[in-house]
Amino acid sequence: MSDTFKAPGFLALLGATALFLAFTQSIGGTIGFLIIFGIPYFAMKELPPYATTLDKVGKYAFLALCTLIFIFLIMPILIIVPLSFNAEPYFSFTEGMMTLDPAAYSLRWYQDIFRFGMTNPDGTEGWWSDMWNNATWIRAVRNSFFLAIMSTIVATVLGTLAALGLSRPEMPFRSAITSLLISPMIVPLVITATGMFFFYGLTMKGVLPGYENGLVNTYLGLTLAHATLGVPFVIITVTATLSGFDRSLIRASQGLGANGWTTFTKVIMPLILPGMISGALFAFITSLDEVVAVIFMADVSQRTIPRQMFSGLREQISPTILAVATILVCMSIALLTAVELLRRRGERLRGLSPG
Structure with a gap:
């Protein structure tokens, strides 16, 4: 040694x-x-x-x-x-x-991300102006969080609806549909990204007004691609929450005159909310960490944090990448802590663990 x-x-x-x-x-x-x-x-x-x-x-x-x-x-x-x-x-x-x-x-590499505390070209001290002048990383941060938030919203809505439908006992072909919906977790990501590239680039060309060249190199296409990768996590967490759900509560709510929306918001949603939030957090982390789909679907102006780190390792090696990685680790720890707390809260609500 x-x-x-x-x-x-x-x-x-x-x-x-x-x-x-x-x-x-x-x-x-x-x-x-x-x-x-x-x-x-x-x-x-x-x-x-x-x-x-x-x-x-x-x-x-x-x-x-x-x-x-x-x-x-x-x-x-x-x-x-x-x-x-x-x-x-x-x-x-x-x-x-x-x-x-x-x-x-x-802390020079953390300062290099935002350039706070440094001197402006005119000799004045500034924090906000310096932060926004570092366009490379700031653009990547802005793109990452915008895509993560938007794709998380889409994935949470679609994944929750899918889980609610798949949880019904009369749903035909539940196993096949579930396997299809969670396939983005199983299929190699490079294959999924290639399929997205051809689908959004060729199949969707001229379908939507304003997107005559398809959805490749657009924020809408990236949002849908990230949502596709996040939906399986929402389906799994919400389905796990619904596994201990007492469906007699739905019949009781309907017997008291509540319509479908009231039953969902007042009876179902409070019980599955921990699973929804857990799935949303996993979808957020997945979007924030995604790089393969971004390589296929995005151009230079839509680079995310992982894509910028990947480019930095190849083009301009700087310890700033380590500072960004450390910040992402801390964010992941915080989000996973929230997921664990929500999991325990969900178990208490379903009576699976003591209060």
């Missing part, structure tokens, strides 16, 4: 980052949840007196396996996060970072 990885500063930095990310990311992910909360549980839980030597070996083998899986999953993030604070324009740990020298750490 090289001296680089024996340095106390590097080990301290690695350990602190691991503890922080282990705690935060575990809230959202199932694997992380099992590892962070399962390891202490099994480690502290005493085996019964009649446990054999094989049972004890199995317990510690399980702990070792979970630990290795956790290290394998978290290691890429452990490298990205500290490197995003590097004061030097390198994709490696400098000697100052190893020794935890404060001068070796900087």
Whole structure:
């Protein structure tokens, strides 16, 4: 092992980052949840007196396996996060970072995204003007969030309607239709993106007024493409919520004179709302992280954050990419935390877990 990885500063930095990310990311992910909360549980839980030597070996083998899986999953993030604070324009740990020298750490790459606190060309200090002058990343941020929000709305509406229809016992060919609707999760993304390119570019050419050349290189086409990729997540989460739904509540509402809209808004929607929001968050993350469909469907003016990062790695390597990646990781952690909290709330509403 090289001296680089024996340095106390590097080990301290690695350990602190691991503890922080282990705690935060575990809230959202199932694997992380099992590892962070399962390891202490099994480690502290005493085996019964009649446990054999094989049972004890199995317990510690399980702990070792979970630990290795956790290290394998978290290691890429452990490298990205500290490197995003590097004061030097390198994709490696400098000697100052190893020794935890404060001068070796900087926010310059985060400032480079928004250019806040820097001097304007006329010599004045400004934050908003500098932020909007960095057109490359700001355009990517604006495009990403616009597409993510619009496609999430479309995916949530369509996915919820599909889940409600598929949950009805009299629905014919439910399994086949469900498999078809969630196929974007199964089919390789490059195949889906190729199909979207030909469908929106050739089939839709001249169909809609104002889009005589098709929907390729348009925000509408990108929104529909991202919504297509997000619909399966909404269907799965809403369908899971409806699995414990008592349909006698619908009959009771109709028996009291409520129409279909009132029954949906007052009876069905409050119970499936956690699943709807969870699906919407997954659709939002999917859109925010999508790059393959953008490569096929977008031009330069419609670059998103992942597409800009991909281009930056090929054309202009800068640690700013690491800063953007760290921000996206923090956003994913926050969204996955919200998903986990909504999942627990949904279980409490359906009586599957104690309040």
